[in-house]
Amino acid sequence: MGRAPCCDKANVKKGPWSPEEDAALKAYIEKNGTGGNWIALPQKIGLKRCGKSCRLRWLNYLRPNIKHGGFTEEEDNIICNLYISIGSRWSIIAAQLPGRTDNDIKNYWNTRLKKKLLGRRKQSNFNAKDTNNGIEENSYSNALSSSALERLQLHMQLQSLQNPFSFYNNPALWPKLHPFQEKIIQSLQSLNDGSNPVVQDALPSPHVEQGQKDEFINKPQHDGAKIHSPQVQLLENIPLSNSGVPFVASESNNNPMHSSLAPRAAAVEQTNNVGFQQLGALQTELDDILNNRTMGYMPQEDHQMAEFDCFREINGSKDSLIWWSNDSDTRSASSNSWDSSTTPALLTQGMFQDYELGYNL
DNA sequence: AAGCAGTCCAACCGCCGCGAT
DNA sequence: AATCGCGGCGGTTGGACTGCT
Numbered sequence: 001m002g003r004a005p006c007c008d009k010a011n012v013k014k015g016p017w018s019p020e021e022d023a024a025l026k027a028y029i030e031k032n033g034t035g036g037n038w039i040a041l042p043q044k045i046g047l048k049r050c051g052k053s054c055r056l057r058w059l060n061y062l063r064p065n066i067k068h069g070g071f072t073e074e075e076d077n078i079i080c081n082l083y084i085s086i087g088s089r090w091s092i093i094a095a096q097l098p099g100r101t102d103n104d105i106k107n108y109w110n111t112r113l114k115k116k117l118l119g120r121r122k123q124s125n126f127n128a129k130d131t132n133n134g135i136e137e138n139s140y141s142n143a144l145s146s147s148a149l150e151r152l153q154l155h156m157q158l159q160s161l162q163n164p165f166s167f168y169n170n171p172a173l174w175p176k177l178h179p180f181q182e183k184i185i186q187s188l189q190s191l192n193d194g195s196n197p198v199v200q201d202a203l204p205s206p207h208v209e210q211g212q213k214d215e216f217i218n219k220p221q222h223d224g225a226k227i228h229s230p231q232v233q234l235l236e237n238i239p240l241s242n243s244g245v246p247f248v249a250s251e252s253n254n255n256p257m258h259s260s261l262a263p264r265a266a267a268v269e270q271t272n273n274v275g276f277q278q279l280g281a282l283q284t285e286l287d288d289i290l291n292n293r294t295m296g297y298m299p300q301e302d303h304q305m306a307e308f309d310c311f312r313e314i315n316g317s318k319d320s321l322i323w324w325s326n327d328s329d330t331r332s333a334s335s336n337s338w339d340s341s342t343t344p345a346l347l348t349q350g351m352f353q354d355y356e357l358g359y360n361l
Numbered sequence: 362a363a364g365c366a367g368t369c370c371a372a373c374c375g376c377c378g379c380g381a382t
Numbered sequence: 383a384a385t386c387g388c389g390g391c392g393g394t395t396g397g398a399c400t401g402c403t
Contacts (some may be wrong), residue, residue: 016371016397039388055389056372068370091391104390107370 013048015056021047025054026062034058060101067099071108079105079113 017025024325028045035041047054071079075097082093090102090109097105265336 037388052389053372060371089394100375102391103371111369
């Protein structure tokens, strides 16, 4: 069943706002507030606009203390680091940058920051070597560790956990384990019916109390938005470094995931054998890129598109290159690495957090 | 000066989650 | 429990602007 449109589209004006419309909307909201009903707002004001359009105009342009353009290096860092950590959650990223709107940040990322990051990367030996068929896993690992951007790219794929069809949520895509390991996991799962407190304790549990959760979820963001996703809690629980990058837990002994998924995780880690312990180095290199300390980068602008093509080529070669794995039983080629749903190479401590996150959802 | 391509960004679109009924 | 309406969000679009040939 289709949803009724939020407004009469035939009688609604579209396109750029006139100064008169802006003034009317701004004056009304400053005087009366939104009244908790954006849909009814334009009628009250006498604007031939969709309520959603009014809301957007207010939030992105008319609202007081909005900053446009002129992003600082610090803001660049925060945006990039948060993007690496949580993906395209623009509203959350915007919440960390007072005066910035999600739309602004999204545009800024898409038009400038992404290019700033990707564009400076030399078409490195990673590409030169790995576009050949039959990648040898160790050489892949070496190339990977030499390139913060590829790691950045992979780390972004970690965010695909949010996708219910992702690798992590789809056991069919998981690498084969030793039968004994499978048995252990099955035993744990069968015991996890809530009746066994021991196992229950060992399995992941929400890491905030309900009260705290509600408090956070209802906490208004800078633009009045509410955060719905519990994943935000994870972000909130990740301390930021000076440059804004969330720290990834280096010790996971207290992580309940380890008691329940350790066998599989260990096996998976072994299967893939791709070192990813260098998130710190990633951060350093990211800082270098953002601050134009571009050791090893090609400064020439004419390399930029070639570097984009590098990724396009990698990601577009659906059949010729399974670039993240040599396990033919478990591969699931990604057609878009920014959005890939499969990244077994990333089996790090951080991933355990994401496992946990997945359970918490 | 004209045409073209690339860039930027405001605004739109459609989906989703949540609360109300 | 099911349905509906709204707010919120992220992806995409289209037009204005800019730079190059």
